[in-house]
Amino acid sequence: MRLTLLGTGNAAQVPVYNCQCVACGRARHTPGFRRGPCSALLEGDGARWLIDAGLPDLAERYPPGSLDGILLTHYHADHAQGLLPLRWGIGMTLPVLGPPDEEGLADLYKHPGILDFSRKLVPFETLALSGRKQSAAMQLTPLPLLHSRLTYGYAIRQGSRGMAYLTDTVGLPGPTASRLSEHPLDLLVLDCTHPPAADMPRNHNDLTRALDIVSMLRPGKAVLTHIGHKLDAFLMEHPGHLPPGVVIGRDGDVFDLGGR
């Protein structure tokens, strides 16, 4: 199975509109440093699922038939705004799986169009993501996170391989951490929005808390995402600050865990 990071930015993205910091300047100058809305493409056994839908051009990126469905971590605009135009397609249905958020985003539930929000995920209950062969299907487990809105992270296993995609969160709830500790993780993709902060941040990890989570879960590889411009600027000023096995995600990064 394979994960492609489509966007690695926080809600403000990088560059931040009207910001003159070194990180935003670098991103304007060198597009490879830009960070779009935090999202990823998950592929395995012929199945393709989008994780989060904050990108504005989903209709262009994913022609009809190219996605099996969309997994939402939560309904904040930076994770769901791309559904607002996409829903007005015709002649098809696209499942959108996510937490049982009562509000959704704007009038998405009232006018869902081609989007099918009917199936609600249950925390800690594993389900198979449709693929070519049931035996090789990716197994998805929703895991509650700590955020300003009902949010699920996802553990995804295929055969002996396992990854977790955990954003948006500050720290981890105990039961989520316990569940993640049951099997080794080849890959951990983790919210790390802020540079190291003296006080516990609200809603999103800073670098200190993110590295604490990495130390606890000991994945084969840890990739930081949902990056804010201030963390980018901090890392420009403190190169070599990340421990071995921890990398900062970039839009377009591909992580192939083997298998199909």
Add this chain to the structure above:
Amino acid sequence: MRLTLLGTGNAAQVPVYNCQCVACGRARHTPGFRRGPCSALLEGDGARWLIDAGLPDLAERYPPGSLDGILLTHYHADHAQGLLPLRWGIGMTLPVLGPPDEEGLADLYKHPGILDFSRKLVPFETLALSGRKQSAAMQLTPLPLLHSRLTYGYAIRQGSRGMAYLTDTVGLPGPTASRLSEHPLDLLVLDCTHPPAADMPRNHNDLTRALDIVSMLRPGKAVLTHIGHKLDAFLMEHPGHLPPGVVIGRDGDVFDLGGR
């Protein structure tokens, strides 16, 4: 003063995702026939205002300082969704003028960021859009429309020149029609979402009702906008159907009324 149509599509835009009709096929083949979210750029006397904010790439299109503000017709997603990412800029303020809609869109009012929603427009009360010289400023008059949500059209005058931008609407309220009849209109930009319909459509004009409004207001030029793919397909099958002085808008069209 000058009006540039940035988008001339309805909420579904053209091409519609997964639609195989002749109009959607043409738009996929020839990008000039694509229709983005209905919006326009209004310029006069050095002032630049965006009318509606459904485009997803406003930060790229309009660098800081390039806009004096944003006029919203209403808070449906296809007219306001571009504000969701734009708001997270820093170090500046951008006025957003529109109808006194209690909800707004998603959490825009709760987290307005750089957007200033504080000034509410009053229907039929004219105000000057800031420009270089007070005497040459564009004069804006909000006019209530008939739609599924509180919606204002706008009459804009500069010196002897006048235009009206009226979307989304089906028909016109009496007082709005009366006010528009007081001065000659050089340009009328009008909602025409649907092909001719036997029954009165809901929320948006069909071609029959749009042409009725044109006949009543007798502008120098009428431009149809907020076009749905079925109207495009109808006009491909019925060329020459539009009366003299009425054109169908295209993304990028510029209408220069003279003056500055």
